Structure formats: structure tokens, C-alpha cells
Amino acid sequence: MMKEAVPFVTTPRAAKRLVNVYALIRMQVEEADLISLMSPQSSSAKALVMLLAIDIGLPRAAQVLRQEMRRSPHPVRELVDDVIAKCGNHQNEVRQQMQTLGELLANIQPVPDLEQFRRWLPYVDRFSFHKPEALKTILEATVPV
Template identity: 30%
Template sequence: MGRRSIETLVPLLSTPRSTKSLINVYRVLRARLEIPGLDEPSVDEFLARREFGPVLLLLALQIGEPVLAHVLAQHLAPGGLDASADELDVLAKRLSEAQDDKLRSLSSLLSTLRGRRLLGASLLPFRAWIPRVRRFSFEPWVESLPAELPPSGPGAGEPRRLWSESGPSMHG
């Protein structure tokens, strides 16, 4: 995680405290990847697949703009508006056409992050990390998310788990 990555997300974070929270929660989440036996990718896999970009964005949204975090999760969830979309550019285009200014700004941010190579083309890492990232949320939006994990990303083809099984608790 570079300083440039965090600086790109600053518009989502309203205070220095929320920026520090982003960094601290990211460190905790990444530390979990170093614990053997957990159902998580290794740190090396995480970095090689560049999954830190979607994770940082999801955390920044969760900390600074929880309503947008909810909207993004709803768009990507099974049965959501963009449940069938696999490409980030498709989602960014749909959000850019929204009436809401915040959704259009999210679209712009997604495009910026994609242009800076912080995000890849696929939405699969977002879908895979939403349940993991939401474990660290104190916001009520997590309770309204759909119950099933999408069938894509790491673990695709494995038995489906309920999002609530990974729970919103801090203890995972």
C-alpha cells in the first residue's frame, strides 16, 4: 500500500482521524492474511493479485461514505443492479449516468483508480472482499446486505456461505 494509493482515497475521508482509521483497519485486515489456517489468501497472493486496491476502496467507502459502501455492495450483490457485470468499467459507466451526485463522483473515483492502476478491470475482487471488509464495520448498512456470497472470486465453486456467517463482528 503506497502513499499515492491513500492520497487518491482522501476525498472519501473527511478527517485525519478517518484517514488514520483506514490505515489501521487495513493493517489489521492485512495482518489476518499472515495467520495460517484462516480461509484467507496469503499476503503474497493478496499483493500479487493486486487485491489491495479494491480492499482500500471498500474500507475508505465504509469509513468515509457508508451509504456509498452500501450502494456499491447492493449493485454488486446477487440480484443487484450490476450483479451480472464483471467489468469495473461497466459499473463505472452505469454510475456515471446516475442522477445522484455522489454516485457520479464514485464513478469518477473508480475511473481514476483504474487509470492509476490501483484497480484492475474485474469486479471479482470487490465481490470476494465485501464480506471480509464488512467485518470491520460499525455501520448499519452491513445488516441490509444480501445473505449469499457471489459465486465468483476466490473460493468460486466451493459451497456457498452466507455473508452473515462471516458476520460483521470485529472478531471474524
């Protein structure tokens, strides 16, 4: 399951951060979730690793993606396309990271379903180094009301 993280995690420091945060999350989950994380074929574990890898490798895209995952019923690939379409000219960094994310997701089969990702959002939010104020600012600029 860690092979899905490779395109997102490009430095040894980033890889170490991913492993450490993954270990911290594993220490906090209920036994049933822990069992699902330990299964090599688990789409739940794959979703968690992918969320962490995106947060580490594409932090601006991760902030917007996590917020959109809470709001939208669409699959992750559609969410990425929707955000790219909503980005204005002044959101180049977010647009660029979302385009990179879309390209990377195209090479991952299968991408876990949205509910698998949503299950881990509170944990990833907790261990993300990105402050909620930054997320709010990005979303207000990225997604028109």
C-alpha cells in the same frame, strides 16, 4: 496502493480508521491472501484498500455498491452508472455519493476487476460501521424491484 484511497479519505481520522481496519483484516486472512496483500503491485490489495476507502469516505454509496457487487456481473464503473440511473428523486444522498464515486473512479487506472473486490466484501462488511438494516433500507429505496 494507498494513493487510490486519498480522494476518498479526507480527514486524519478517516485515514487512521482506514489504516486500522486494513491492519485488522490483514491479521485475519489466510497466508496466501496475506502474501498477495503485501505485494505493492497486487490488484487484490488495491481492491481491498479501495473498498475500505469508499466505505469510509462515501458510506451510503459503499453500502449500495457492495450489495450490487454481489448481484451483478458488470465492472465497477458500470455498477456505479446503473445505480445512479436507478436512484429516484428521494435518494439524493445516495445519487450524489455515487456520482462522486464515479468521478473518482474515472481517475484511477486500472480499477481492479469485480472478482478482486468480491474477495474482500465479507471482511469489509464485517468492519463496516453501517448496520445491515440500514443497507436493506437504502437498497429497497434505491433499487426498484
